[in-house]
Amino acid sequence: MASNLKIFTSLAIVCAILTVSMAGDPDILTDFIVPPNVGGPLDGNFFTFTGMRSLVGAPFPATFKVSKASMAEFPALNGQSVSYAVLQFPSGSVNPPHTHPRASELLFVLMGSLQVGFVDTTNKLFTQTLQQGDIFVFPKGLVHFQFNSDAKNPALAVSGFGSANAGTVSVPNSVFNTTIDNQILALSFKTDVATIQKIKSGFSG
Numbered sequence: 001m002a003s004n005l006k007i008f009t010s011l012a013i014v015c016a017i018l019t020v021s022m023a024g025d026p027d028i029l030t031d032f033i034v035p036p037n038v039g040g041p042l043d044g045n046f047f048t049f050t051g052m053r054s055l056v057g058a059p060f061p062a063t064f065k066v067s068k069a070s071m072a073e074f075p076a077l078n079g080q081s082v083s084y085a086v087l088q089f090p091s092g093s094v095n096p097p098h099t100h101p102r103a104s105e106l107l108f109v110l111m112g113s114l115q116v117g118f119v120d121t122t123n124k125l126f127t128q129t130l131q132q133g134d135i136f137v138f139p140k141g142l143v144h145f146q147f148n149s150d151a152k153n154p155a156l157a158v159s160g161f162g163s164a165n166a167g168t169v170s171v172p173n174s175v176f177n178t179t180i181d182n183q184i185l186a187l188s189f190k191t192d193v194a195t196i197q198k199i200k201s202g203f204s205g
């Protein structure tokens with residue numbers, strides 16, 4: 001009985017370790033990956049991303065803005081299973097419901113406050129009002145959002161991702177800003193084609 005429990009516990013730990021180690025991008029067989037177009041001797045510059053410097057001291061954007069440091073912007077991240085995004089929310093702005101197919105997201109509120117939430121696979125909504133200094137995790141692949149409901153103050157957050165290329169699928173955009181047939185959408189949303197057309201018209205242009 002006791003040894004059965006021991007075996008079960010060991011298996012559970014092994015499974016947990018496997019789950020954790022498989023949570024990121026596939027492992028690479030080298031310390032890092034240098035793209036072929038990077039010439040000359042490698043130094044610290046390759047491992048440095050300066051693209052966020054432009055945010056320092058710049059005026060706050062008038063609409064919600066994401067600035068990414070993922071593999072596309074920062075090639076040294078290839079194979080490292082990490083990336084960042086800086087999220088700027090002027091008052092009243094929203095980051096609409098979306099998913100990241102390849103990563104969990106760890107959001108850190110640096111300034112202001114944010115209403116956040118995600119929906120799990122049983123369709124249960126988890127929400128929170130975050131204040132400056134709070135950290136919230138959005139589990140991998142689940143639909144989530146952030147909203148700055150403050151009438152006066154902007155909010156600033158930094159998100160870390162467990163992938164160099166987390167990917168973003170915007171729910172409104174993928175549903176209403178592609179050429180999915182209006183009738184399919186009308187049936188899916190239990191409404192009529194005119195309503196679908198009206199929603200779609202807000203996305204074009």
Ligand SMILES: *[C@@H]1O[C@H](CO)[C@@H](O)[C@H](O)[C@H]1NC(C)=O
Binds near residue numbers: 173177202205
């Ligand atoms: C709709 O899709 C087009 C083409 O991908 C894009 O340029 C535009 O920004 C999208 N509209 C909205 C409101 O996201």
